[in-house]
Amino acid sequence: MSSDARPRGLRDHQLDDAAGAEALERTWRTPSGWRGFFTTVDHKIIGRRYIVTAFIFLALGGILGLVMRLQLAWPEARYLDPDLYNQIFTMHGSNMMFLFAVPVMEAMGVYLVPLMVGTRNIAFPRLNAFSYWIYLAGGLLLWISFALGMAPDVGWFAYVPLSGPQYGAGKRADIWAQMITFTELSALAVAVEIVVTVLKQRAPGMSLDRMPLFVWTMLVTAFVIILAMPAIMIASTSLILDRLVGTHFFNPAEGGDVLLWQHLFWFFGHPEVYIIFLPAVGMISTILATFSRRPVFGYEPMVLALVGTALLAFGLWVHHMFTTGLPRVAEGFFTASSMAIAVPSGLQIFCWIVTLWYGRPVYRTPLLYVLAFFFTFIIGGMTGVMVASVPLDTQLHDTYFVVAHFHYVLIGGAVFPLLGAVHYWFPKITGRMPSERLGRWSVALTFIGFNLTFFPMHLLGLQGMTRRIYTYQAEMGWGGLNLFVSLSALVLAAGFLVFFVNLGRAARHGEPAGDNPWGAPTLEWATASPPPPYNFAMIPVVRSAHPLWDDEEVLPVASGLRVDRRELLVTRVTDARPEARESSPRNSIWPFWSAVATTIMLISSIFTPWAVVWGAVPIAIALTFWFWPRGMPEEES
Amino acid sequence: MKQRIVLDLTELTPNAMGSASLTWWGTLAFMLIEGTGFVMMIAVYLYLASLAPAWPPDSPPPDLGPGLWVTLILLVSVVPNILVSRWAGRGDLRRVRIGLVIMTLLGAVALVPRIYEFPAMHVMWDSNAYGSVVWTLLGLHTTHILTDLMDTVVLCALMFTRRGDNPRRFGDVQDNALYWNFVVLAWLPILACLYGVPRQ
Numbered sequence: 089m090s091s092d093a094r095p096r097g098l099r100d101h102q103l104d105d106a107a108g109a110e111a112l113e114r115t116w117r118t119p120s121g122w123r124g125f126f127t128t129v130d131h132k133i134i135g136r137r138y139i140v141t142a143f144i145f146l147a148l149g150g151i152l153g154l155v156m157r158l159q160l161a162w163p164e165a166r167y168l169d170p171d172l173y174n175q176i177f178t179m180h181g182s183n184m185m186f187l188f189a190v191p192v193m194e195a196m197g198v199y200l201v202p203l204m205v206g207t208r209n210i211a212f213p214r215l216n217a218f219s220y221w222i223y224l225a226g227g228l229l230l231w232i233s234f235a236l237g238m239a240p241d242v243g244w245f246a247y248v249p250l251s252g253p254q255y256g257a258g259k260r261a262d263i264w265a266q267m268i269t270f271t272e273l274s275a276l277a278v279a280v281e282i283v284v285t286v287l288k289q290r291a292p293g294m295s296l297d298r299m300p301l302f303v304w305t306m307l308v309t310a311f312v313i314i315l316a317m318p319a320i321m322i323a324s325t326s327l328i329l330d331r332l333v334g335t336h337f338f339n340p341a342e343g344g345d346v347l348l349w350q351h352l353f354w355f356f357g358h359p360e361v362y363i364i365f366l367p368a369v370g371m372i373s374t375i376l377a378t379f380s381r382r383p384v385f386g387y388e389p390m391v392l393a394l395v396g397t398a399l400l401a402f403g404l405w406v407h408h409m410f411t412t413g414l415p416r417v418a419e420g421f422f423t424a425s426s427m428a429i430a431v432p433s434g435l436q437i438f439c440w441i442v443t444l445w446y447g448r449p450v451y452r453t454p455l456l457y458v459l460a461f462f463f464t465f466i467i468g469g470m471t472g473v474m475v476a477s478v479p480l481d482t483q484l485h486d487t488y489f490v491v492a493h494f495h496y497v498l499i500g501g502a503v504f505p506l507l508g509a510v511h512y513w514f515p516k517i518t519g520r521m522p523s524e525r526l527g528r529w530s531v532a533l534t535f536i537g538f539n540l541t542f543f544p545m546h547l548l549g550l551q552g553m554t555r556r557i558y559t560y561q562a563e564m565g566w567g568g569l570n571l572f573v574s575l576s577a578l579v580l581a582a583g584f585l586v587f588f589v590n591l592g593r594a595a596r597h598g599e600p601a602g603d604n605p606w607g608a609p610t611l612e613w614a615t616a617s618p619p620p621p622y623n624f625a626m627i628p629v630v631r632s633a634h635p636l637w638d639d640e641e642v643l644p645v646a647s648g649l650r651v652d653r654r655e656l657l658v659t660r661v662t663d664a665r666p667e668a669r670e671s672s673p674r675n676s677i678w679p680f681w682s683a684v685a686t687t688i689m690l691i692s693s694i695f696t697p698w699a700v701v702w703g704a705v706p707i708a709i710a711l712t713f714w715f716w717p718r719g720m721p722e723e724e725s
Numbered sequence: 726m727k728q729r730i731v732l733d734l735t736e737l738t739p740n741a742m743g744s745a746s747l748t749w750w751g752t753l754a755f756m757l758i759e760g761t762g763f764v765m766m767i768a769v770y771l772y773l774a775s776l777a778p779a780w781p782p783d784s785p786p787p788d789l790g791p792g793l794w795v796t797l798i799l800l801v802s803v804v805p806n807i808l809v810s811r812w813a814g815r816g817d818l819r820r821v822r823i824g825l826v827i828m829t830l831l832g833a834v835a836l837v838p839r840i841y842e843f844p845a846m847h848v849m850w851d852s853n854a855y856g857s858v859v860w861t862l863l864g865l866h867t868t869h870i871l872t873d874l875m876d877t878v879v880l881c882a883l884m885f886t887r888r889g890d891n892p893r894r895f896g897d898v899q900d901n902a903l904y905w906n907f908v909v910l911a912w913l914p915i916l917a918c919l920y921g922v923p924r925q
Binding site: 099101211212276279280283284287288289292314315317318319321322325326329330333334335336337339342343344345348351352355603614625626627629636641642643644645646647648649650655657658666667668669670671708712715716717719723724725 | 731751758761773851856857879892
């Protein structure tokens with residue numbers, strides 16, 4: 089080890105700036121080549137990988153959407169047979185929810201949270217590496233099964249009995265259920281990392297009421313993940329057990345219940361919407377503050393609204409089940425709670441409008457995406473209040489009205505802010521500026537294309553067109569609107585294409601960004617773009633909620649951390665007073681091998697229950713190697 | 726940006742213990758995940774029970790014997806568990822080693838009556854929904870005992886190597902003890918559910 093040649097325990101203030109940076113670089117860097125690729129635990133490299141992978145899944149899912157629009161453009165089209173159509177809409181939904189939306193939001197947190205709280209790596213960085221490989225394996229499982237013509241065909245919520253042993257022949261539903269296990273495992277791992285990073289690794293002085301709103305949203309989201317995802321893991325495991333070893337959880341003939349599936353699925357599935365939406369709230373708040381040149385209006389109400397939304401999110405799930413014949417009291421209660429969640433959401437919207445109103449808005453691409461969000465999300469929110477009413481929901485359930493509603497909420501509410509956020513943080517991640525001209529084109533095309541594609545679906549739903557049908561007769565009279573929707577989808581796709589082209593070009597030829605091109609107030613902009621492997625040469629000290637606006641020239645910092653081992657600062661949960669210097673794990677190949685072992689076990693257990701027994705052995709071995717100490721300086725104390 | 730040093734961390738402890746350590750918080754977070762899992766599974770049990778005309782549908786309630794033995798062993802194990810955690814806090818390597826050997830043995834011994842607990846339910850997993858949920862609840866908890874037992878075995882082996890005498894490892898021992906307390910505590914509502922509800 090080269091570091092052994094130098095004196096042990098060397099501190100940052102004992103070196104000048106250049107020597108300090110060099111020593112930190114040597115300690116924290118990821119080796120180049122394949123070794124670095126498989127062993128890295130740097131949250132920035134893993135976060136970037138997560139984001140890129142999620143966007144590849146977005147593009148693939150988008151292509152499936154276009155294929156469906158081709159099939160539906162004309163009455164009685166014959167491009168896809170019913171079986172392939174079933175696979176494609178299941179793939180589209182499952183892919184977008186489990187492989188794109190949730191992972192991409194967490195990925196933004198993986199990249200940004202450590203930088204925004206002023207620390208050097210995420211908590212449990214090896215778990216972070218493991219979570220990425222598991223996520224990738226889950227994605228490959230789903231897409232390879234699709235390529236082999238054995239993709240799930242039971243819809244993204246896989247209702248029993250359709251997905252049960254009686255009707256779901258073959259391994260299709262098992263592949264869906266096990267893909268859930270993969271993605272939830274990785275999501276839960278990241279949630280734990282984010283909770284601990286936010287609670288224990290904040291820069292000194294960053295008390296809870298000085299935390300950036302994006303960090304708040306990621307913290308709240310992580311807790312929602314922790315409390316919601318066990319429900320779906322239990323659901324998918326019970327489904328696999330029913331299919332593989334003959335349990336009867338969902339079999340009414342033997343005392344099981346099909347509605348149990350719906351309860352378990354939606355107890356997770358509704359919070360899932362907020363797992364996707366809450367990080368977007370943080371992105372919007374961040375972008376609005378920077379481009380309005382003022383802090384977001386009403387910091388405390390915003391945080392309370394976040395927590396309120398998260399709590400209410402667990403009391404809404406039954407509104408997905410209004411047509412299943414539940415007791416009237418339950419319907420009344422869940423209608424009320426579904427409408428109640430509009431209150432914290434409305435509060436946030438008004439705080440944002442006031443921020444813009446009192447600010448000096450600079451209309452750059454990220455802010456334009458936020459404006460696109462306002463318009464679209466408010467429509468989605470209002471149709472949400474509409475379908476919260478039982479009589480109307482009974483009429484519209486399983487029609488294109490619902491398809492329109494949730495695309496307005498998810499694309500308008502989460503994807504537009506996400507695209508804005510990617511534009512906003514792209515200079516930090518790559519060190520280069522995206523083109524403003526292409527950026528404006530992408531906003532215009534996605535915004536117009538989206539509304540032209542999805543607004544008519546409300547009308548189609550009102551006219552009685554049900555979702556998930558692979559074709560329709562000319563006499564239904566839906567042909568004109570469907571053709572219009574399909575053509576508009578091309579505009580939307582063009583918007584995404586411009587977005588990808590813009591970022592692809594900028595990554596190579598964009599103007600150098602500098603540390604803080606937008607004049608933003610949060611800590612990630614206090615370091616270089618892209619940030620060095622150790623994030624900050626010295627840990628920043630925070631005195632307000634917008635540290636870089638306090639003093640644009642000089643950053644107050646803390647000294648005294650070692651540079652010859654990976655060291656970061658642990659602070660108290662509430663007031664972020666320094667508690668300890670803590671080491672952070674080095675690169676390791678074992679998270680990768682642990683993920684490989686877990687993948688072998690999980691996929692084999694689709695075919696034989698004994699895989700759980702023999703598959704546990706390599707996992708235990710890999711985990712032991714992962715945790716076994718090797719006498720590195722990180723273990724000194 | 727230029728930097729100005731305003732805070733000196735030189736004297737700060739280089740190793741966070743107890744609630745200052747990251748792994749302590751990580752363990753809590755995993756306990757919250759798994760605790761939620763247990764709660765959901767118990768909810769499934771109660772949901773299915775609420776639908777059934779009779780519970781258990783067509784078998785006698787489970788025999789209490791093996792379940793009570795498991796409970797007894799788990800409750801007794803809490804004493805050495807707390808002691809080993811305390812010794813780890815003091816950095817007493819010799820006692821920690823003895824404590825971990827005892828904890829390994831107790832974890833393994835708890836599995837013996839657990840083997841007999843499955844047949845004591847008087848129902849197979851594929852007989853009916855009652856059998857399915859009972860076996861899954863027991864299986865879920867058994868997985869937790871097994872996982873923590875594995876963890877204890879590896880930690881025990883580690884403490885007998887030259888890398889054992891390190892505050893970091895003592896911290897690991899404390900976190901492992903914390904997790905075992907959770908495994909014991911989580912068993913009590915499951916016990917009440919599996920043996921109490923069928924006798925209502």
